[in-house]
Amino acid sequence: MTILEIWLGILQGFRVTALVTLYGLVFAIPFGLVFGVAQYLTTGPARFVVTSIIEFWRSSAVIILLFVFYYALPLAGLALSAMTVSAMVLGLNIGGYASQAVRAGLQALDRGQKEAGHALGLSRSTILLRIELPQALVAMSPTFINQLIQLVKATSLVSLVTLTDMTFRAKEISQIEYDPVPIYTSLLLAYFIVCYPVALFGRWVERRINPAREAYRAV
């Protein structure tokens, strides 16, 4: 099997890798935003509930969650597709990390920002949406890009719940050809080729969404 054939074989799994990443983001982004903000705003028992949910998703091993949700839930009468389970588990795990970035970003803002908003008579929700979140999200954008890259790489686990992603394809080819070195080297490169543009995209986004910093640099 030539290197080209190996590459084409691995690429057949790219669609699944990309889909798990995209669907994973559908879980990760709302979860990270809502729970990060909720942890920032709540106190007492409400905060305990929010923190518990975040910790469940953040502190559990992804591979075990995949097994539990895919193989054990059907026994309780709830059968989810492999794609749904993968996107949910990977997405909420990354979302758990993202929520902490959102919370940290909000907490790191100068207290004077909120006070200036209050002093102008703005409502708490307007202060959050127009003053705090825009600054916190921009400050945390490098962390979010990190987490997106983590998500892409974590998709390699979904081969364990029957999805034919790039890793699954590499394993298949390796079992047929029994020549793991070029195959897994190609797989390694394949993930790099997917992830590196994400990093470049992240830098571009950072420049685009921060006009104030750019304007300052231009002076």
Added chain:
Amino acid sequence: MTHTDDKPAVQIASLNKWYGAFHVLKEVNLTIPSGSRVVICGPSGSGKSTLIRCLNGLEAYQQGTVTLGTIRLGDNARETALARRQTGMVFQSFNLFPHLSVLSNCTLALRRVLSMPRNEAESLARHFLEKVRIPEQADKYPAQLSGGQQQRVAIARALCMNPRLMLFDEPTSALDPEMVKEVLDVMTGLAHEGMTMICVTHEMGFAREVADQVVFMDQGSIVEQASPLTFFTTPSHPRAQSFLNTLLH
């Protein structure tokens, strides 16, 4: 700050505040008539910033009442929001929104609180930027301006809401000496227009020229309240005398 002009702009009665066991404001009583300019001064930690922050609900207090015009603070959230809308505040560290342009800093509250259309809000903001003498900076971001310019934007931002009372919390303390004057000039202009102003500051020249009342605080209490002439020439309290001695020499 008042709907009926015979009411004082601010009435503080028996105000007490503690930070834990530390009694930071002790039995403060102060009445500020509409149109007057009050300078609050005193040594660090005397409670002057805490006092001014109690006047728009940025600090909670445990005892006493603060009444702005006809609105008693703390009665309910809606009244506090209304009082804040009618009170402009300028902070020591400017507190401009760094992610918004100068113009957007000024229009944010107009649009979100007063639901003013964008065009109208922008022309009002430009009017006040003109008033603080930086109309040409409207499209820049705060980080591109000098400290004095930023503080003038903060004043314009507060003025946009057409406040009945302006609070200044050490507005020049974070500025380079040569930028202090440009900010004080704007404040003096406001005072001459009859704005009710309460200003925490160590700028004694400003107090002498602009204030009609100087309030001196020490250890959480108002220990002297007098006209600038009396305060600067014959202060009665020994603590005020020693404060002025250190400041003027």
